Amino acid sequence: MLDRAQVEQVYARLSQAMPGRTKDAKGPKGQPDPFRSCISCMLSAQSLDSNTAKAAKALFALARTPEDMLALTGEQIAAAIKPCGLYNVKARNIRKFCEALLADHGGRVPATREGLLSLPGIGRKCADIVMSFAFGEDVIAVDTHVHRVCNRIGLTQAKTADKTAQQLEDRSPDWAMRDGHFWLIQFGKRICSARAPKCEQCPVSDLCEYFGDTRD
Ligand code: SF4
Incomplete structure (x- = not known):
């Protein structure tokens, strides 16, 4: 080493x-929305960037908040995110993530690594991507x-x-x-x-x- x-x-x-x-790394309109960053990162697991982008676009056309997301059925989420693969598992994780976000954080994505890691479906990579891209931290x-x-x-x-x-x-x-x-x-x-x-x-x-x- x-x-x-x-x-x-x-x-x-x-x-x-x-x-x-x-x-560009922060997105054309400044810092990306933390909620969308979390969901996009969950969609990106074992998926090409282009397929993740297609799935995210389709999903965010249907729902942009945790409340909107939970108004969708698991099947509706899975159908929207099909391009990124593992869609049934990812749809279940997205619902669990939204439920925990609303129950434990008032629907707001926490701005700490510890808080992010406490959410279902968020591992170290996603937590650090959200910390860096959405919250502008040096990570x-x-x-x-x-x-x-x-x-x-x-x-x-x-x-x-x-x-x-x-x-x-x-x-x-x-x-x-x-x-x-x-x-x-x-x-x-x-x-x-x-x-x-x-x-x-x-x-x-x-x-x-x-x-x-x-x-x-
Ligand atoms: Fe090493 Fe990668 Fe550079 Fe090749 S391209 S010398 S593998 S760091």
Whole structure:
């Protein structure tokens, strides 16, 4: 695993090569709505971004609040979110999430990780995405791209995304917490992709522990 000086170097180079938190990342009208962020993240499990977007669009056309959502039957929710797969399970989770939100939080999404994690269907990744995107907190949310690149480079050494998230929080410098997610996710999409990483274009290849050996 990289030492602290090397971790600083990785972030410094990625900050030069990749875009950080942008206006687009917050959505065209500013911070995204926390309720919709939670639901979108629940829909995104094991789904391509394009299919998640289709499902979210169809669902939010029917319901935009927890009350509206609970006015729908599970079958209606499942039919709307079919494009993102696992629709029956996700529809059940969405209803449980809305019920808990209304019962325990007056229908308002809590703005703390602890509060978010207390809600059904919200794990560490979703909690951190909502904290970062909807509440503007300096949190590095770990999705599959971030998990992969962090463990290839040696920023972290973890088998699960949740453990990667904890190690990143412990090892990342404060100055990298605001934009770290955006640098890492863009790096994972553009350079250090899952199947064919472009190691010859990589700005951190001299630090990467898996340069030329991407068998994960
Ligand atoms: Fe990814 Fe290759 Fe760069 Fe390592 S050298 S971080 S595997 S692109």
